[in-house]
Amino acid sequence: MADRQTLEFERPILELEAKIEELKRLGGSALQAELRQLERRARRLQEEVFSELSAWQKVQLSRHPQRPFTLDYISRLTADFFELHGDRHFGDDGAIVGGLAQFSGMPVVVIGHQKGRGTKENVRRNFGMPRPEGYRKALRLMELAARFQRPILTFIDTPGAYPGIDAEERGQAEAIAKNLEVMARLPVPIIATVIGEGGSGGALALGVADRILMLEYSIYSVISPEGCASILWKDQQRVEVAAQELKLSAQDLRRLGVNDEVIQEPPGGAHRDPEAMARSVAETLSRHLAELVAIPKAELLARRYQKYRAIGAVRGA
């Protein structure tokens, strides 16, 4: 495994696993006892490391280059996917993908941020940072979903909106705002799943939903720990404490009443077993979807309103 694809706290686990692999190759029944012992040790080590992850380590996991991305979930979760392109105004943004598909025996619309693997794909995907045309493509697909009464599944995984002159020029703020407004009133069930990084407004633009689900090692934050450290501490090195203070982990958000469910990841994180991860996501999504499709439209919208209306911390009437 390439070094830069490995997080520091993963290294001892992976090294031990490499050793086990080596022993297995050498074979010989004499090694069986030692192998089993080593495997137990590897499991224990992993449990130990992962049972006390810091907020910053969770941030790193949420950004893991080998973590499954939106298209990885779409291909494992859905059948008959037809990707749709373009916002019909300006262009097609590779940082957001979407289309029609079948999920759990139901026709749905899927939309998500898309990160890339390797330099070339990352350039094409702009590292998962959408421009206005990305939000507007998502908006077009959501309106399509409403027209044809298709539930919407969104997958959130972005460092945030792209901070560039062109994005500002074409109305980044308005594009994000418009999605929030339209999603608030779409008469179809919406489930948003944070699969990796939920970065600020760029994430929220796909995030107004009837259910907000988060993977165990995903994060959702108003600002990146780096940005927060540089603004509030005036020191970019303070990312660990900034991550801690921001309360951005899936577990923190559950406590704050923001997400509805945290989906457990396979041991070592989603990237260690993408198939198992996809199965859990599929199971959780179909359970929530079955609940939501049974709710009458007016009731669905009233509940969605109450859900967001209630988020916040204030005192006094």
Next chain:
Amino acid sequence: MAWWNRKREKREASQALAEKRSVPSGLWHKCGQCGEILETQRLVESSRVCPKCRHHFVMPTIERIALLCDEGSFVEEDTTVEPEDRLGFVDTRRYVDRLRSAAKSAGVPDAFREGVARIEGHEVAIGFFVFEFMGGSMGSVVGEKIARLFERALERRIPAIICSASGGARMQEGILSLMQMAKTTVALARLREAGVPFLSVLLHPTTGGVAASFAMLGDIILAEPKAQIGFAGPRVIEQTIRQRLPPGFQRAEYLLAHGMVDAIVERHDLKARLGQLIRLLS
């Protein structure tokens, strides 16, 4: 600050508020744009607009209320809604301490004031960001008050007006502040569906999560001259693209040229234009 700007004496909270940020204080003030030396009293009388170059100084919220509402008509609502530090946030200072000193210097519990008032005789649900309070940042209290403003406008079928001046979401409230973008916008979405007008007034500056939610969703969007309006901060953009930004970038005039706002309105004209829009829309 030059010595002739310094004048220290005991003041009421509302006057102390006038001193925050780049709000001129003392007997004299120098225009940041044309260099004209202005008598502060005169500047206040001219709604803090430089009579020589028309530069719009930051206007304290209390003066903004007087500028736009018919005399004595503003009835403030929800004054007992106060912030709570749910995250227990500590950076170089504790958030609770930041809140306490901001409340003391701004004279209000958080960065938004709202209520019902009349503009040229028309009843409106109107709200004002208090930029003097932590840069007008939007946390749970601001979001809650904006949602209530929209709900009140909907219930009474009166136009909603918000004067925005904000750096965006309040970091110290973490995800809860991000979610205020959604909270304010779901409330606005109902209002718009019902055909009750929302007039959004963008003051200097309106950026980040405030711009990327209700503020850019006005049925009509007005902006004050030269107001900075946008999503990403100029410094972040410069660091990302590693080049200088074009002159006038993210200013009101730039937004008008790019089709993002309906009109730029000078401060002395703002009340009359709002009154006109209310007449034309109701």
